[in-house]
Amino acid sequence: MNLEDAIANPQNLGEMTDADSVGTVGSPDCGDMVRLWIKYKEKDGRKVIDKASFQSFGCQTAIAVASMATELIRGKTREEALQMSAAELSQPLGPLPPMKIHCGQMVEGALRAALEGESAAVPVSSAPATPVGPTLADALSAAGKTAGKVKIVFGEKPASQS
Ligand code: FES
Numbered sequence: 759m760n761l762e763d764a765i766a767n768p769q770n771l772g773e774m775t776d777a778d779s780v781g782t783v784g785s786p787d788c789g790d791m792v793r794l795w796i797k798y799k800e801k802d803g804r805k806v807i808d809k810a811s812f813q814s815f816g817c818q819t820a821i822a823v824a825s826m827a828t829e830l831i832r833g834k835t836r837e838e839a840l841q842m843s844a845a846e847l848s849q850p851l852g853p854l855p856p857m858k859i860h861c862g863q864m865v866e867g868a869l870r871a872a873l874e875g876e877s878a879a880v881p882v883s884s885a886p887a888t889p890v891g892p893t894l895a896d897a898l899s900a901a902g903k904t905a906g907k908v909k910i911v912f913g914e915k916p917a918s919q920s
Contacts, residue, residue: 764823768822769826770828774811777796781871782868807833817858830850844866
């Protein structure tokens with residue numbers, strides 16, 4: 759899938775009501791935000807990502823990268839997904855223009871927030887439902903707080919742009 763296809767037909771778009779974990783990140787570069795949900799399952803004795811979904815108040819590139827990322831992390835363990843960089847998450851879409859690099863980094867940040875928001879020690883069967891608000895706007899109104907498993911992170915602005 760190339761960038762145009764991912765923009766025209768984003769995958770895994772929307773809230774996941776039965777998610778195990780969720781992460782929300784805002785970009786200080788553009789003010790956009792992305793929220794990403796993760797659901798785990800047991801497979802062959804390993805806890806792997808069953809599915810992921812996202813909402814975005816972001817540009818089309820962020821939507822395309824989030825779409826690709828939610829596809830790429832399926833079947834991976836939490837640790838494997840944590841090792842994926844923004845470049846890896848967007849790699850199938852082709853190289854991003856320099857002014858769009860931060861869009862991919864915002865998606866990577868949301869993925870990390872979601873992955874780190876859920877303890878690896880919690881068995882899938884006993885993981886409680888995620889107490890999150892219904893929309894990304896709720897996360898925006900709660901920005902700066904950590905409520906339940908919702909982890910909101912505002913990334914560092916690169917020194918070269920401050
Ligand atoms: Fe804000 Fe791309 S310009 S996420």
